[in-house]
Amino acid sequence: LAKTTQPISMDSYEGQEVNITCSHNNIATNDYITWYQQFPSQGPRFIIQGYKTKVTNEVASLFIPADRKSSTLSLPRVSLSDTAVYYCLVGDIYNNDMRFGAGTRLTVKP
Amino acid sequence: GAVVSQHPSRVICKSGTSVKIECRSLDFQATTMFWYRQFPKQSLMLMATSNEGSKATYEQGVEKDKFLINHASLTLSTLTVTSAHPEDSSFYICSARHTGHPYEQYFGPGTRLTVT
Numbered sequence: 001l002a003k004t005t006q007p008i009s010m011d012s013y014e015g016q017e018v019n020i021t022c023s024h025n026n027i028a029t030n031d032y033i034t035w036y037q038q039f040p041s042q043g044p045r046f047i048i049q050g051y052k053t054k055v056t057n058e059v060a061s062l063f064i065p066a067d068r069k070s071s072t073l074s075l076p077r078v079s080l081s082d083t084a085v086y087y088c089l090v091g092d093i094y095n096n097d098m099r100f101g102a103g104t105r106l107t108v109k110p
Numbered sequence: 111g112a113v114v115s116q117h118p119s120r121v122i123c124k125s126g127t128s129v130k131i132e133c134r135s136l137d138f139q140a141t142t143m144f145w146y147r148q149f150p151k152q153s154l155m156l157m158a159t160s161n162e163g164s165k166a167t168y169e170q171g172v173e174k175d176k177f178l179i180n181h182a183s184l185t186l187s188t189l190t191v192t193s194a195h196p197e198d199s200s201f202y203i204c205s206a207r208h209t210g211h212p213y214e215q216y217f218g219p220g221t222r223l224t225v226t
Contacts, residue, residue, distance in 0.1 A: 044154070
């Protein structure tokens with residue numbers, strides 16, 4: 001299982017772009033990278049998933065370098081409502097081995 | 111989008127009693143469902159993986175006789191906490207993997223269990 005390392009916490013201000021990097025040095029060939037957002041007392045919410053290069057959807061972008069040993073979640077122009085814990089998961093989606101790491105607690109300030 | 115529900119959303123029970131938590135995929139079929147536990151200010155910890163029609167696979171350190179999991183249909187999995195004790199008080203979250211799209215995993219809203 002690829003272990004992930006993320007910063008424990010990050011602070012930002014409204015309107016800024018936030019980049020959260022996750023290290024996963026032992027990522028395997030079949031592993032995908034998935035990011036989730038969690039608010040207090042709620043279940044995690046899917047943000048984005050990728051395998052390599054860049055993935056973009058309506059809420060975020062995911063950048064994955066060629067060696068796939070890290071990934072960066074990019075949140076454009078954050079707002080106060082983006083204050084949450086963000087989890088990077090790495091695992092083989094077909095073999096049910098997705099594990100949550102410690103997550104990054106993002107605080108967006110006015 | 112795919113929705114996973116949990117019932118109840120919160121429950122308070124007395125020590126020694128059993129509590130059942132339901133997890134349903136509302137608009138998709140889920141061959142595989144997962145159960146997590148989360149303590150305050152901590153990450154989610156995977157407890158077990160359940161596959162429809164077969165026995166659940168428990169993570170190391172999780173007592174299978176205490177946390178009974180049943181996945182009788184493609185849309186329903188249940189977690190029963192037997193003989194609950196105060197240390198079982200936690201936030202329990204289920205997730206379901208879309209049968210047709212295995213890379214899609216959706217989480218329920220969680221169940222807050224308090225054992226008095």
